[in-house]
Amino acid sequence: xxxxxxxxxxxxxxxxxxxxxxxxxxxxxxxxxxxxxxxxxxxxxxxxxxxxxxxxxxxxxxxxxxxxxxxxxxxxxxxxxxxxxxxxxxxxxxxxxxxxxxxxxxxxxxxxxxxxxxxxxxxxxxxxxxxxxxxxxxxxxxxxxxxxxxxxxxxxxxxxxxxxxxxxxxxxxxxxxxxxxxxxxxxxxxxxxxxxxxxxxxxxxxxxxxxxxxxxxxxxxxxxxxxxxxxxxxxxxxxxxxxxxxxxxxxxxxxxxxxxxxxxxxxxxxxxxxxxxxx
Amino acid sequence: xxxxxxxxxxxxxxxxxxxxxxxxxxxxxxxxxxxxxxxxxxxxxxxxxxxxxxxxxxxxxxxxxxxxxxxxxxxxxxxxxxxxxxxxxxxxxxxxxxxxxxxxxxxxxxxxxxxxxxxxxxxxxxxxxxxxxxxxxxxxxxxxxxxxxxxxxxxxxxxxxxxxxxxxxxxxxxxxxxxxxxxxxxxxxxxxxxxxxxxxxxxxxxxxxxxxxxxxxxxxxxxxxxxxxxxxxxxxxxxxxxxxxxxxxxxxxxxxxxxxxxxxxxxxxxxxxxxxxxxxxx
Numbered sequence: 001x002x003x004x005x006x007x008x009x010x011x012x013x014x015x016x017x018x019x020x021x022x023x024x025x026x027x028x029x030x031x032x033x034x035x036x037x038x039x040x041x042x043x044x045x046x047x048x049x050x051x052x053x054x055x056x057x058x059x060x061x062x063x064x065x066x067x068x069x070x071x072x073x074x075x076x077x078x079x080x081x082x083x084x085x086x087x088x089x090x091x092x093x094x095x096x097x098x099x100x101x102x103x104x105x106x107x108x109x110x111x112x113x114x115x116x117x118x119x120x121x122x123x124x125x126x127x128x129x130x131x132x133x134x135x136x137x138x139x140x141x142x143x144x145x146x147x148x149x150x151x152x153x154x155x156x157x158x159x160x161x162x163x164x165x166x167x168x169x170x171x172x173x174x175x176x177x178x179x180x181x182x183x184x185x186x187x188x189x190x191x192x193x194x195x196x197x198x199x200x201x202x203x204x205x206x207x208x209x210x211x212x213x214x215x216x217x218x219x220x221x222x223x224x225x226x227x228x229x230x231x232x233x234x235x236x237x238x239x240x241x242x243x244x245x246x247x248x249x250x251x252x253x254x255x256x257x258x259x260x261x262x263x264x265x266x267x268x269x270x271x272x273x274x275x276x277x278x279x
Numbered sequence: 280x281x282x283x284x285x286x287x288x289x290x291x292x293x294x295x296x297x298x299x300x301x302x303x304x305x306x307x308x309x310x311x312x313x314x315x316x317x318x319x320x321x322x323x324x325x326x327x328x329x330x331x332x333x334x335x336x337x338x339x340x341x342x343x344x345x346x347x348x349x350x351x352x353x354x355x356x357x358x359x360x361x362x363x364x365x366x367x368x369x370x371x372x373x374x375x376x377x378x379x380x381x382x383x384x385x386x387x388x389x390x391x392x393x394x395x396x397x398x399x400x401x402x403x404x405x406x407x408x409x410x411x412x413x414x415x416x417x418x419x420x421x422x423x424x425x426x427x428x429x430x431x432x433x434x435x436x437x438x439x440x441x442x443x444x445x446x447x448x449x450x451x452x453x454x455x456x457x458x459x460x461x462x463x464x465x466x467x468x469x470x471x472x473x474x475x476x477x478x479x480x481x482x483x484x485x486x487x488x489x490x491x492x493x494x495x496x497x498x499x500x501x502x503x504x505x506x507x508x509x510x511x512x513x514x515x516x517x518x519x520x521x522x523x524x525x526x527x528x529x530x531x532x533x534x535x536x537x538x539x540x541x542x543x544x545x546x547x548x549x550x551x552x553x554x555x556x557x558x559x560x561x
Contacts, residue, residue: 081450086378109456117454119447126470135465136455185451192455 014059014242014257032057032196032226033078038092040073040082040250047073049250051092055196055243060218060227062237062258065247066278071230074247075198078228079115080108096196113140116189118199122181122206124173129156129165132173132184136192151191158224159187160217179210186217190225197221199229203236215240234274238262246270317538324535334501334517337526344536350418350504350512354497355487357422357507362429363479369430370437375449375463387438394431401427402492410496418504418511421497425489429482436478440471477551484547488540490515514540 015028033055040048048070055061063071076082077094080101094101101111113136125132133152137143143151152169156162161183165176173184182202189197199218203211218227218240231237237244238258245255246269254261254270265271272278328343335342369386377383401424409420444467452462468475498510499517514536521533 079454081454084446084450084453086380109458112454112456117450119451121445121447123445123448123451125448125452125466126472135452136457139455139457139461188451188455 014056029059030057031055032097033228034093034095034098035074035077036093036095038074038077038090038094040070040077040091041089043087047250048077051250051252053245053252053255055226055228057226058222058224059242060222060229060240061243061245062241063228063230063245063247064232064234064237064273066273067232069247070250071247072200075200075228075230078196078198079112079117081112081117109139113192114194115196115198116192116194118182118185118189118197118202120201120204122178122185124176124181124184127173128170129173129176129184130169133187133191136188140192152187155187155191156184158190158221159183160213160220161187177210179206179213182206182210182214183217186214190221194225196226196228199227201230201232204232211236234262246273248273314541317534317541320531321534321536321538324531325538329532329535333503334532335528337524337529340528342532344512344514344517344532346500346503346512347514347517347536348539350497350500351487351514353504353507354418354421354493354511354513355425355483357419358425358429358486359479359483361422362426362482363433365426366430366433366482367437367475367479369434370441371463373434373438374441375459375467386434390431390434393427394435397491398424398428398489399491399495402495405492406495413508415508416496416498416510418497418507418509421493421511421513422507424492424496425486428486428489428492432482432485433478436481437475440474440478441467443474444470473554473557477554480547480551484544484551487544487547488515490519494519 031054033053035051035053035055038048038051038053039046051070051074053061053074063075065071073082077090078096078101082088082090090102096111096115099106125135127135130149130152133155134148137148137151153162153166156165161180164180165171165184173181176184182205186197203214206214215236218229221227222242229237229240241258243256244258244261246253246261246265246267248269254265254267256266261270262274265274326343328341329345330343330348331345332341332343333346334344369390373383373387377386405420405424405427409423410416413420448470449462449467452466453459457465493513493516497513497516499520500510500512502512504511518533518536518540521529521536524530
């Protein structure tokens with residue numbers, strides 16, 4: 001059985017977080033993911049340097065920065081998906097709800113259930129729309145057909161896709177349009193009742209209309225989930241996020257309230273990037 | 280400095296185009312020629328009893344190659360049952376688990392060598408490891424020889440087909456909390472399934488005309504296949520024997536068998552193309 005995620009209404013105005021960036025301001029927001037001293041190596045090449053970052057619960061945190069600055073690498077630590085490849089080394093701490101995700105007793109599959117991920121290109125499986133959403137459910141839960149159908153429908157509703165696919169649940173997921181495919185992937189991720197959703201440039205392969213739908217969706221999702229979104233699109237970061245981290249060459253140059261980062265950044269480098277002087 | 284004439288360049292261009300076109304036509308011409316000869320000479324032998332009856336003695340009317348057709352079917356099926364699963368698993372290892380590890384590189388290299396090994400050597404090899412110790416030719420050893428030939432073909436096509444599945448799809452399954460093997464079987468395999476089917480079919484097509492390895496293993500038999508532990512009738516060796524015989528009616532049978540094998544291989548290849556073509560449109 002699944003216990004339904006209890007929704008609580010967060011303060012509509014995000015406050016400075018404790019611990020990072022704005023040390024001057026006392027933090028008042030609950031923190032979902034706490035990253036301390038995170039470094040990352042691909043072979044001999046170091047790509048992340050001493051990253052410290054706090055992800056606010058039920059907030060959207062945007063990660064911006066020029067290509068190759070380590071945004072995706074940082075994101076891919078949170079669900080330990082980077083472990084799929086060899087020759088990588090990670091040091092430092094990442095705490096999810098105060099618990100180290102690298103602790104040997106952490107159940108990796110359960111961590112990934114809690115921390116869902118959406119990729120740059122939509123990745124529907126070669127299965128029907130229904131089976132795509134049911135895939136993750138079947139991995140983690142046992143349930144009858146009726147409950148399964150309910151959960152799939154619920155997830156498709158939450159991903160704002162139900163009305164478009166309710167008549168073609170048995171069609172192949174790969175036959176949907178790009179934007180629909182991406183929302184199908186979001187539904188698939190939501191179905192397993194995650195707490196955090198990581199998005200790695202979720203709209204970069206999608207047309208503007210579909211992008212608007214996904215941005216709207218991100219906005220409604222933060223009521224129930226914590227979101228971390230990597231994007232190379234600064235306008236998008238400004239539109240969707242409560243907090244923004246600016247990465248440059250593997251370091252977090254500046255982190256704080258999105259409003260502040262985009263209006264009066266503390267660092268010259270941040271300002272130069274945001275105003276389009278490089279990147 | 281003098282400008283080169285445009286006429287000269289155009290003529291060179293024309294000559295190169297003509298030569299390469301001619302070369303391409305030569306290849307096709309031989310294929311068409313072979314097909315025409317086989318159809319013209321073989322069609323006469325294809326009668327109902329060709330598929331149902333045992334071979335008749337030389338110069339006697341009637342008779343067929345039912346035993347060889349059935350034998351080839353059984354030997355190839357068994358070879359497929361041995362070669363395809365092992366090849367698939369090897370391909371999974373190369374693409375999913377081994378990747379760029381030393382062992383995977385070694386396996387990949389060995390597979391390439393095995394793929395280039397002349398089939399007669401595989402026949403002799405199976406003769407030494409199976410036929411001689413077991414004290415006689417057998418259908419089993421024929422299947423093993425063909426399976427060895429299929430193995431590298433299936434392994435490499437499996438690897439290639441699985442490599443076509445984007446890593447993001449694997450990561451998506453894993454990111455949902457799927458264990459590695461479930462992601463491979465449930466998601467990656469499914470995404471690559473048409474490719475895997477075609478790879479296996481091509482391997483079947485590849486071995487269904489192999490003669491040399493069967494000559495050293497299954498040999499041949501004038502009887503219906505009763506047990507695979509005995510010499511077993513099969514089409515390629517029958518073609519070999521009958522074509523070399525002085526009897527006109529046996530030679531006709533050899534042409535008929537050639538037509539049958541060619542048709543089957545052509546059929547498989549066309550099927551493969553249809554499957555692959557359909558995949559592109561979905």
